[in-house]
Amino acid sequence: MIENNETIPESNDSIDRLIHEPARLKIILYLYVVESADFVYLLRQTGLTKGNLSAHLQKLEHNGYVEITKEFLNRIPRTLISLTERGKTAFEEYRVVIKEMLNY
Amino acid sequence: MIENNETIPESNDSIDRLIHEPARLKIILYLYVVESADFVYLLRQTGLTKGNLSAHLQKLEHNGYVEITKEFLNRIPRTLISLTERGKTAFEEYRVVIKEMLNY
DNA sequence: TCAAACAAGTTTGTAATGCAAACCGGTTTG
DNA sequence: CAAACCGGTTTGCATTACAAACTTGTTTGA
Structure with missing residues (x-):
């Protein structure tokens, strides 16, 4: 049923959870500077x-x-990973959002 | 079942997930400036x-x-919430960690 | 007067997520 | 040629975030 006049949650959460997750943030931080890395490197x-x-x-x-x-x-498989343009932009935006939130 | 997590110090320089979660980060950001807020205020x-x-x-x-x-x-219940010293410190440490991470 | 609406939270059910163990296909080693 | 090893992927499980449903109490209004 329709109900409740509570404040409608702002769908504009703005924090990109895909990047926000610590494990992925780490990964992205490495990829951001390295531009291309393989699985084993990231693993370490x-x-x-x-x-x-x-x-x-x-x-x-x-x-x-x-x-x-x-x-x-x-003969040995090698998995290369790199940030896409989209990923790079998303990360930069994420950084701005967090910076503003924590204001520094 | 393993129980208990009282006061596990966030010793390492890793991200404090308790603060990292966007919903709680928001809450803490408000509490950090306001020092004391009630439930309804935070809700809005x-x-x-x-x-x-x-x-x-x-x-x-x-x-x-x-x-x-x-x-x-x-007669109306009112719930007051405020950051403890511990919470304040934890937040400040969190901010430092994130800052260092994103400011390469 | 008393039931319906409202207010302020809490509890509950569920779907999504993170995590590591187990697994898998190929390669090297002894 | 079996056992260990490499580079990953899949599976199973525990935790979590989330909102709906519930609870307790107060106000409204017919």
Whole structure:
């Protein structure tokens, strides 16, 4: 039923939860400076477990924030990950939002 | 079932998830400037639903970040919420951590 | 007068999420 | 040629955020 005259929550939450999640924030921070990294590198840098990293990367990929390409480097698979333009922009916007919130 | 989490110091320089959650971050931001607010005020300011606000406040209270006192103002209940010293410190530390992270 | 509406929260049910263990296909090693 | 190893992915589980439903008490109004 329709009800309740409570304040309508502002749908404009503005914090991008996809980036906000600490594990993904870490990932993005690395990608932002490196421009391209492979799975193993991120694994070491972030300290996440493999499963965890894999899941987060897939989430980022599904949202178009990162691009994942797989290649073989003399028979060994190699997964390259890079921030897309969209991901880069989203991160920059996220940073602005947080900065304003915490005002510094 | 594992219980208890009293006073686990956020020792490491990792992100304090209790503050990091957007809904609670909002709450804390208001409390940080206002020093004391009532439930209804926070409700309007944050745009959260009542249930949601209630749950988050309880979580903050259980971790000693806020103090909740209930009083009656001519028969009407009034819930006052304020940041504790611990909460204030935690927030300031959180801000430093985020700042460092995003200010590479 | 008393029931219906309202106000201020709390509790409950559920869907989404993060996490690590288990798994998998291929490769190297002993 | 089996066992260990690598680079990931999938699965199962515990936690969480969220809003609906409920609760307790007060005001309104017919």
